[in-house]
Amino acid sequence: MKKWGAMLLALMLVVMAGCKGQPASEPEREPEQTEEAVGDQAEGEETPAQREFDGQIKIGLLTTGTAIATYTETVTYGAELAARQLNAAGGVLGKEVVIVPSDGSNTADETINGANRLLEDPEVAAVCGYPLSTGCLAIESLFKQAEKPVVISGTSVRLKDETDNNYLFRGRASDAIQARNAAAFLAEELGMNEVMGILYENNDFGQGALQVVEEYCKENGITLVAEGFNPTDTDITTQVLKLKDSGCQSVVTWIAASAVPTVSSNMYNQGLTVPKCGPVAVTLEENLANCEPEWIDGWYGVTDICMTKEDKALKDFIAAYYEAFGDDAYLSNEGANIYSHVLWICDAIERAGSTEGPAIMEAMRSTEKFPGLNGNYQLIGDKVDYVATIDIAQDTIVDGKVTNVFIKTVGEEQ
Amino acid sequence: MQNVLFQLIVSGTAMGFVYALVAVEYTLIWNACGLLNFSHEKIIMLGGYMFVGTCITMFGMSNLLSALLAILLLGVFGILIAVVIFIPLRNQSRLIAVVATVMLGQILNEAAVLVWGPVALMPKNFLSGVFQIMGATIAKSYVYIIMISIFIIIALQFVFKRTKFGKAMTCVSIHKTAASLMGINVKASMVITLMISFMICAVIGIITAPIFTVKQQMATMIALKGFCAGVIGGFGSLPAAIAGGLILGIVENLAGLVLPAVFKDAVAFTLMILFMMFSPKGLIGVKQEMDRKRQLRTGEV
């Protein structure tokens, strides 16, 4: 009885994961399908192109697995799209670009294992991905040791201040730029320069921003009221009321995507109506869909790329993304970032003319204005940071639905 | 300031009822099997996903129908889990059953991403909006939570006190061997309890869906705080669970005024540990102690 039951359960779960799990594991399945589709149209051109490849260039992709499944899905698709486009154009150095995904989960131990697993393969030329600063801090020395470049997406300022690693690249604006510009936008653009509030998520992400905003406020003589909440909190009335009570004129809300409905509904219900500016999370389509329109109407957000921006490269990317992976595919700015990172790495490999780590590193360091979707890539200072621009967008109700509207791009270009 | 205080008490009460409902749900299993269901956080999540992901999105049913079907499905799932995990492991060390339920939770957690996709879900037009009570705001869904909690607890109280079946379950919780000697089918009572408990989990998942949104971590904290509420109230008693939940909800909210709000969770767990140390039977223990003292005093007089 007991064994039959257990087997039944196991079978049920496997079947459940097997048949419905396909959308999530699509990156593996989809390429063949689309290649077939492409092959039908242009068989004559495709086959010789594939024969031309002599060998592969592997690019590692460190994801967060099922721990942060949205990130995993969008970066897998983004990297895959970049690889396909490169291969369709004849590959890099005549070789085929292959993406090798690896799960870094959300704890430092797992990230180290995931990164080591990529480094174990001598054919992996470079690695990109991973959004959590803690994980990035844990793995950066591994790449220095292995002499392979890594393009991370963690935004903590500690990644620049406390590392001495030429193989470490950050292909997006750091907290120092993102959070600072969020605060600066509220203080300077909207003129709320007396009392500022910050509501931050209590982890490396939120605390990183807190540090930056604290510095900004000190420099500009603004009083800062800081309130934190834990990522698993389900009710933040206390924090919102404390902020409201402090009489702050504007609030920087540094929260992760999953907290947006909780935070926005609490703020709306408690009548905290001052201007608010948040990180990427408050500009993501699927978050907006999970909120009542009036909760988030008027929020500003800083993001690497505002997806509604009038930009030809971005529009082409989005169209190609949905065409390749279907309209249900999840797309966020992270996917666009990784797409740019893969192109950047391949550009450097082409310039270096080799797949050796040190050569790629030198080529990447000497990048001059490589046009990525999230800005132009060029070394800032002497290490780590390569992108200095971000977009500011505002959530606005259009026809009863919230969309985010591009306002402007800020940050200094080199 | 008074307004703030009142608002905090109101929202603390609302959260308190959520904790209380969680406490009730696992107290039931505790009574019937002497085990804690450490996967209940994921069962609540599963309830939410079944409701929004499967019934509403996939089958395209109406909200009410979806809720009913989700509760029913979870009930069936509860029977299955009882047969697979709880009954075979009832005579093993409790630790093994605890770990088995934790593993069940992990399985559900991973399966949820693969089955329902990575993006958080939200039911449309379901219990949305707010009420104003004397200047304090409270989300409509909380009002429903309070009403449903009270209804469930009264109904359970009725079942346990008035029906033959309920009395049998109470009997099992007090002494398993004696119960089986009296001709009560212990296994059947475990199955039914698990079914009811899972159905309550589904209810929690459904009514909190509009506030927490349906995602992997939607119930992580309320599940742990539910344990706290149970300990503070005193294990095993249903009304005590409500008292424990309310105390916890209000105290942690008010503590946020004095301490940095990020230590809210630490406050809740410290409260639980203090209760365990000084009054292991929770509020019930305190009440019994007071009764005993009063009796002693009146006896002396």
Next chain:
Amino acid sequence: MKDKRSILKYFPLLMLGMIGILPLFMTSNYYQTICCQAMLYAVVALGLNFIVGLSGLMTLGTAAIYGLGAYTSALCCTKLGMNPWAALVPVLFMGWLIGKGLGYPSLRVQGVYLSLATIGFNEIVRSFLTNLEWTGSGTGIRNIEPYRIGDFAFDTQIRSYYLIYAVLLLFIGIAWKIVNSRWGRAFVAVKDNPEALQICGIDIANVKITAFTLSSVFAVVAGAMYAHFNRYITPATYTTDLSISFVVMLIIGGLGNFWGCIYGAYIVAFLPQLLRPIGLSYKLIYALIMMCLVVFFPNGLIRDMKKYLTFKRALKGGAASENNSQDR
């Protein structure tokens, strides 16, 4: 029959020898790092064995102890500039302190309550580590220096491997001594027959507190080793999930089975890595396998396997088993 027994007797030594020469076959950083993690887990599991395996108390706060060990050592080295070896003194003191601190509640709190209290302890510790500025907040502590002897630094994977291996052997030695001493028998008696223990004039409270102290000393030392091996620690590592993994190691090895702790730790560390090629669903498969192991082999993988095998043999031919018994 006799031969088989003697092989089984040497199984632990064989296992330790194999761990010793493993780096010769697993030359990549990847596998050596996992081996180091597994050995550290094994040290923690050996300590946990005193509480959970032998005394039968359910504690789920081990990750917090492991983390406190790591943080104590890391803070002493980075903030006070202490030598990592010297930092072991405050670490051991920390272990002693936690052991006493957790041991006393365990006298008042029984069964599942104890698991809840220790989960609470775990969450409180994590909450403080995440929020205090001097513990590096959410991003933790970096640039922790490795252990050194003279000019020889244990900074590469292979060097750390053998350092941790030495520590593992040391702690196996200590644990073996304790398990087979008066104390070890007292721990088992706490689980099996507390009344008899009292009649023998042994103080149960004392035994329980000793179990907790020993266990937390093992955990903090492993934690300190981890901090200096990884050279970077964050509070996000020390979750209740990790605490539960430690208990899972014990269960897979068999509760109270001394050598089971070690292979249990290796299974928990290696299995998910081996399943990685499956893709996104590998964690689901891992959890499924673990649940099946727990449900079907509640007394430990090897112990239950042996039981099933003898059961099968008995079924196959009653005559054969009779012959065996006659031989003896």
